Amino acid sequence: MSERAIRAARALPGPLSRRRFLAGASAALLAGPALAQSGATDVDVAIVGGGAAGIAAARRIAGSGHSYVLLEAGPRLGGRARTVEALGMEVDLGCGLLPRDFHPLLAAADAAGVAVTDLSNGPRLYVEGREAKESDYDHFLAALGQARRDIRAAADAGKDVAVATVMPKPEPGSRSGPWEATAADMLGPLGCGRGLNTLSTLDLALRTPPAGNATSPVGVGAMLQTLGAWLNLQTDAPVTQITHGGRVHALRVEGQRGLIRARAIILAVPAPVIAAGAIKFNPALPRRLAQAFDDCPAGALEQVAFLLPGNPLRLEADERILPRAGKVPALLRGRVNGTDLHILTFGDGPAREIAAKGKEAGLRLARAFLGEAFALAPETVTEVACSAWTADPLIRGAMAAARPGKGAQRRLFEDPVQTRIFLAGEYTSTDSWGSLAGAWESGEVAAAKALALLGDGPS
Secondary structure (H helix, E strand, C coil), rough: CCCHHHHHHHCCCCCCCCCHHHHHHHHHCCHHHHHHHHHCCCCCCHHHCCCCCHHHHHHHHHHHHHEEEECCCCCCCCCCCCCCECCCCCCCCCCCCEECHHHHHEEEEEEHHCCCCCCCCEEEEEECCECCHHHHHHHHHHHHHHHHHHHHHHHCCCCEEHHHHCCCCCCCCCHHHHHHHHHHHHCCCCCCCCCCCCEEHHHHHHCCCCCCHHHHCCCCHHHHHHHHHCEEEECCCEEEEEECCCCCCEEEECCCCCCEEEEEECCCCCHHHHHHHCCEEECCCCCHHHHHHHCCCCCCCCEEEEEECCCCCCCCCCCEEEECCCCCCCCCEHHHCCCCCEEEEEEHHHHHHHHHHHHHHEEEEEEEEHHHHHCCHHHHCCEEEEECCCCCCCCCCCCEEECCHHHHHHHHHHHEEECCEEEEHHCCCCCCCCCHHHHHHHHHHHHHHHHHHHHHCCC
């Protein structure tokens, strides 16, 4: 965001919040030169998808001076990072974390005047409502470290098998057994939204965990909206068909009579949306690429937000809690921004149930988790707000992860499609897939490829 936009946001009444950032950005930049292109049907670059990847790509193209348009199928930017009004406050239902060592995104947030705060390293472990002993931390870290070493060893040996087959097997009666199950939950259902028997060792071995996490007090979804507020954007503009036309491609947008013609396209929609055929291609996608999308299905991760007044769990602000594996595995982010807000992340089967049944399932699972992990009475939680990414036709799930034996397929997403289409999104990154950093970086990479293709300067 420009300095003019930041001043406009701060000039509005009230505390410096998500609403003021977005309102200030809109007020300051409505007359900007990029928006003069909004009625154009011919552009140098069309960016399809307004998540982190699409925003990063559009910012890079805008800075080059080329004409462009960012087409978002939904009513807002952010993709799977979404800050919504729920439970009487602003809630991140989706991606609420970003790697604190990913400087491009941190620099963009700083330039826009959006605060970013560091979070503590790793979750606190709990056993039967109390923080785990030091020996329990040792067991968990040893189990997690051994699992990662075994996964890498299998991949290095060329064994792209199911992760579950190489995981350490707990010895009967071993005290580390429950922590090995907890580590499996972190790597599989809570880390990828899928069971370890469905995940490729090669794909998981290449993934690099972030060195640490950060967040934004205004919400990560709101932060992304702010970073894209000045772009030449069309919302509620789902692209239904992309037609190859030689030196230009034509995009058909639902509800619009004319076509948008572009010399290059950055396709930054979620992988499962492409796999489902929501966008038609003429000619069809290459068979190898279509198969790669099928071989990297999306997992299921859903979030349940609720209030716990009075801090009955005695947590510090923004603490993340991981109870020892039980019947209802979940990861808790407590006292978000120091408030009464708490957010649970569920994966795989429970997440699919939440997406299908909504608040009813979310409330039941939250109560079950809190009862098992902290012995809280069910009536402690009376209302919840839930995400529904798995059921959302514009999202269709969490991150895409390769099936066993298909880990090498992800590299196919790096290649241009029909010469002028460049894929972007977390799924295109071989080492940062499933992360906000991977999505943002992929957008910048796709934009660089598009600009290299254009080569002759702005049209």
